Amino acid sequence: MAALSDFSRVNEIVLVRSPASEDRTLSAEGSLSSRSSKTTLAGGGATPETILLLSWGDAAARHIEKYTSMYTKLYPGAKIILVRGGVADFLYRWDRAQRKLVEPAVKILSESADESTLLVHVMSNAGSKTWSTINKLYRESTGRPLSNAVTIMDSAPGRWRFGQTWTALSRSLPRAFLPRMALSFVFGMILSVIQLKDFLTPGLDILDAVREQMNDATAAGKGARRCYIYSDADDIIGTGDVEEHAKEAQQKGWAVELVKFQGSTHVGHYKQNPERYLESIQKTWFGRWNN
Template structure:
C-alpha cells in the first residue's frame, strides 16, 4: 500500500485545493463518478477536520493519501486555528463556509439529505478537529432542522475531556525548551488553573468545549453514523487514552458500531507516521464496514 503513496515533497501544501476561506479548502476531482467507482462504492465526500494549528505540510500528507486511495472523492478540509476559535461566534464563522459548501452539494443533488447508505467519511483529529465537527453538527441542525446526514467516522486522538496535565501539555508545546519555556511555565500553570476552576464550576459558567464535544458525539439526535473507529495511543500526553476508551464504551452502549485501535508508542496525531500501513487499513476498513452495514 505504501508504494501507492503520492510524493508530498513535490507538492506545494494544499495547492491542489480551492481555498474557500482561511480555514476551509475543497478538492473536487475532474472525474467524480464512473461505473468503476460506483461498483466500488467509494465515499462521495471526505471531510477532514485537522488538529489545532496544524501545519499545511502535515495536513497535506492525509489529503494526498486520500487522493490516492479514493481519487474520485471530493475532499473538504476544515482547519482549527486557536486564535480564530476562542469564542463560539468566531468558531461558527470559521466553520460556516464548510457548511455552506455541504449544503450546496445537498441542494445540487450530489449528496442526499437522508441517504440509505453513507456517502460521507468524516476524519477528525484531536480536540481541535472534534470542536470543528461538533460545531458543524450543531450548525447543520440549527440551519436545516435535521441532523447531519448519515456517515462513517474516524476519530484520531480524540475526543478528550478536561485534564490539568493534558491541557498544560498542549499549551507548553508552543514554547521551545529553554529560557522562554521557563518564563512561560508559571503563566501557563496559572491559566490552566483558571480553566480548571471554570470547569469545576461549569454548572454556573456553562459547558466547556471539550465536554460539549464529548456529549454531542454520542447524541444520536445530532449524530447519524453507521460506524466509527477510534485511533489513539497510550503514549499520547495530550489526550488520555483512557478517556478515548471511555467515550468509545459510552458510544457502544448507545448502540453505535464502534471499533477501537490503540497504538502503544505513537505520540499525539502521529499514528500514521508510526505505522502508515496499519493506519490506512483501519481507515479503509472503516469505510468498507459502513457500506456493508
C-alpha cells in the same frame, strides 16, 4: 511546491480540494457547483464523494498534507474539505466567530453531500471542537446530524485536564525563547482561569460538552459507524477517555471499532504504521471489520 497548494482557500481555516476531473466553481462564501461521476471500486462499493478532514490544533500545513495526500491517493474521486482547528477555539475565539468561520464548510456539505457519501475524519481535541461547531450548523441547515456519517476518530476525543491540555498547547508555541516564555505565561494564566471557572461553575466543560454532543443518542442512525484510532503512548489523549467514549457510542447505537496502536505518539499512528491505518479507514467505510 508549497504545502496544500492544490487546495482553494475559502477563509483562514477552510480549504477545499476538488477532483481534477470535476467541473467546479468555488466562491468566497464556499458555494460549490460541480459535475462529477460517482467513483466505485472493484466489487461495486461506492467510495466517499466528500471527505471532511478536521485537523489537530494549529497543525503545520506540511504535516496536514500527509493526510490530504493519503486521501488523494486512496479516494482520488473525492472532494476534500479541510478545516483547520486551533488554540484560539478553546481559549479566546467566541462561539459566534467560530460558527462564522466554519459556515463555508457547512454550506458545501449541505449542497454537495449527504451522510451516505461523506467520510468525516476527526483529529485530536481541536478537530473534535471543530466537529461540534460544524455539527450544530449542519443540523440547523439540513435537519440531520453530522454524526450519522462514517467517522474516523484519530486521537480523540479526550477530556479537559490541565496537564494534558498544557502539553497540547505547548506544541503550538514558537521556538524562540522570549516569545515562547511570554506566550507560556499568557496561556498558563488563561488555562488557570478556565480551570477555576469550571470548578466554580456547574455544568459541562468544553470537551465534556463536545463528547456529549458526539454521542447524542437521538442522532445515531441505523448503520452509523465509527472507528477510534488511538495509542497507549499518547501523552495528550488518555486511552481510557477514548475507550469510554467508544463504549458509550456503541451502547447508544453506533457501530464501533477500536484500533489501538502500541507506542505511537499523538496523531502519529499513520506515521508508525500506514498500512494498518489505511486498512482501518477502508474497513470502516465499507463496514468490513470482521473480514
